[in-house]
Amino acid sequence: MKSTLVPGVERVERTTVDKERSITFLGDDMRIYSTPSMVNDMEYACYRLIQAHLDAGESSVGFHVAADHLGATPVGEEVAIRARVTEVEGRKVFLEIEVHDAMELVGRGQHTRVIIDVARHGKRLQRKIEALERRRA
Numbered sequence: 001m002k003s004t005l006v007p008g009v010e011r012v013e014r015t016t017v018d019k020e021r022s023i024t025f026l027g028d029d030m031r032i033y034s035t036p037s038m039v040n041d042m043e044y045a046c047y048r049l050i051q052a053h054l055d056a057g058e059s060s061v062g063f064h065v066a067a068d069h070l071g072a073t074p075v076g077e078e079v080a081i082r083a084r085v086t087e088v089e090g091r092k093v094f095l096e097i098e099v100h101d102a103m104e105l106v107g108r109g110q111h112t113r114v115i116i117d118v119a120r121h122g123k124r125l126q127r128k129i130e131a132l133e134r135r136r137a
Contacts, residue, residue: 001115005053005093010084013045022075033073038107039065042097045083046111050093060093060113061121067109073101083111091115 015021021037023030043062050060073079080100087094091114099107 001058001091002053002055005050005085005088007085007087009049009053010082011045011049011052012080012082013041013048014078014080015041016078017073017075019075031075033079033106035067035069038069038079038099039067039109041079041081042067042083042099042107042109043111045081046095046097046113049083049085049095050113050115054115057118058115059118059121060115062111063092063114064112065109066111067097067107069107071101071104071106073106077101079106 017033017037019031021033021041023032023034026032043065047060047062054060078101082098082100084096085093086096093113093115095111095113097107097109097111098105
């Protein structure tokens with residue numbers, strides 16, 4: 001991890017709410033930004049923010065997400081997702097996120113990510129996969 005990953009570092013991303021990011025259960029006339037899509041967009045904004053401050057062979061994985069979906073954003077509208085590092089504690093990175101459309105704050109949350117060594121994480125995952133396969137056999 002680079003010394004540039006410090007509290008206050010932030011990133012703003014913009015995305016358009018398309019049909020794939022919308023709910024379907026209220027019909028086509030009421031397609032709005034879905035909560036799972038908003039949370040996914042929040043998490044990936046945090047991932048990309050952190051990734052810019054990591055060394056080769058490092059990445060981050062989600063550890064905790066808490067989100068409030070506060071307003072409805074119709075399909076076709078743009079949202080701005082602002083992710084900001086609030087604390088770095090060893091390998092844990094704590095972030096706050098806000099999502100705004102052109103009218104209002106539509107989402108906010110907190111997210112914690114953990115910095116990992118990708119190769120070591122891959123080896124640990126492979127051991128688990130092998131153990132699960134043995135268990136099924």
